[in-house]
Amino acid sequence: MRVHIEQRFVDLPAEIQQALSVPDQNPFFNAAFLRALEETACVSPSQGWQPTHLWIESADQAVFYLPLYKKSHSWGEFVFDQSWANAYHRHGLPYYPKWVSAIPFTPSLGPRWWVKPGTDAALAWQCAADYIKAALAGGMASSWHLLFAQGEDLPLQDDEALVRRDTQFHWLNQGYQGFDDFLGQMKSRKRKSMRRERAKVAEQGVSLVRKLGTELSESDWIEFYACYCNTYHERG
Template structure:
């Protein structure tokens, strides 16, 4: 391991953007511009409990691996829930925070978490595991975690001291549909009728939807969207959300080619909006907001319009975020997600390992049950 070295970075801007991009190119959320916007807008900081602490691995002077990382002082905005672990620590008079997390803040999208450019990746993984565990001991972290990594990476890093945890999300797959009617034809008659009825309610309420992309999105559009986002969070949870107007404006400046903004309008007035991201294969539905709670508006804007967009633009996948069993009847299939966890405290590690083993069994059963409820015709 002595042939490798490492360095921590407290700002993504300290890492050359072109270098970072040469390692991360699988989703928009690990792009340098996205992570930089979070930092520049103050959405992630020591004050917010998301203290940037990115890791670079070197061989001599050359960077051979990068990890987006954060020192966490709570568990908000992670979507892999460990509140019960933190509570158990507290009940025993121990501190669960800080912990270190490799992941993307506020974004339950699986992707590359440790990007390696080396002909012996197993040796690099071993070094990373050694460095993370040694630093946890040195800085008194309760442990380290890697959220929403690919299955291959989860398998490579799972060991006696690194636990692999499973979750389930729901995603829509484009089976080469020609249009929305073609997609509907793949459903059972009862489900097809239900979806048509929901979409008809939008037409009956005289609501129209406008798609904006790339250069067609301006600063004012993002400000309007930010208003909807904050208002919806405020109604639902009593705070303005994790993200601010400055963040959305920075996205428009630096990542417009990856953005899809959808406005729902009634009599010319914008009443709701969604902001999604895209790449060559996938639409990622991320944020939504509205001033009005109208019948079927959420389903139309957050799901059906995304499906339409994917079919129109021949995208293979619509990733609509975390949770949501209501997505099953709308054709979203259950898929596994993977995370990794190392806990320093030996006894807690054993207890959490036992919990994760039982949880994995539950998740496998849950996924099978969800698959049995899918609305597609039997082949």
């Protein structure tokens, strides 16, 4: 097995791009999404995200892919490790650049690597791990971070890797046919409180409109972008 590094998603083998273009798969670990991030310069060296996509070749075929970015800061990850960076700095050690395998700006659980069916996944991961460890030892980055990965068999859970666990709160529809079904799971006091809150919103003339992406107008996108930017202006 041989490791390759590409600095543009479009330079990855066609087989990888096709595998990440299957309809109805994860919308973020997706060729169109990852490519768009680079084409719009949302992900670029000037933004502190240097694409360093890792893929593995075996028998003249692409068998493994790991999104990899060389980061000069910690923004856009939604994993707040600035305290680690400060600790490195206090001890005279560089924390940046670091390597991150993640979906930029997307704190959503999901797949974070691709293995071609029929490939020995453990062997492919060992090959990738050996490359990453050697690169870190050579000073190419301070550390490697795998963010918001989903799956039971996470790689590198050994003495040289630490597993950091966090909590996310997800709302799941438990077969509710309507809002009253949802309220029916609550105690009377909470039902009344929620109905009062919703009534106040309705009295102010606020309404909810649901649109598909193809239905959005130019003004909708401008408003959405303004709201998105405001989050960063207020919270960093």
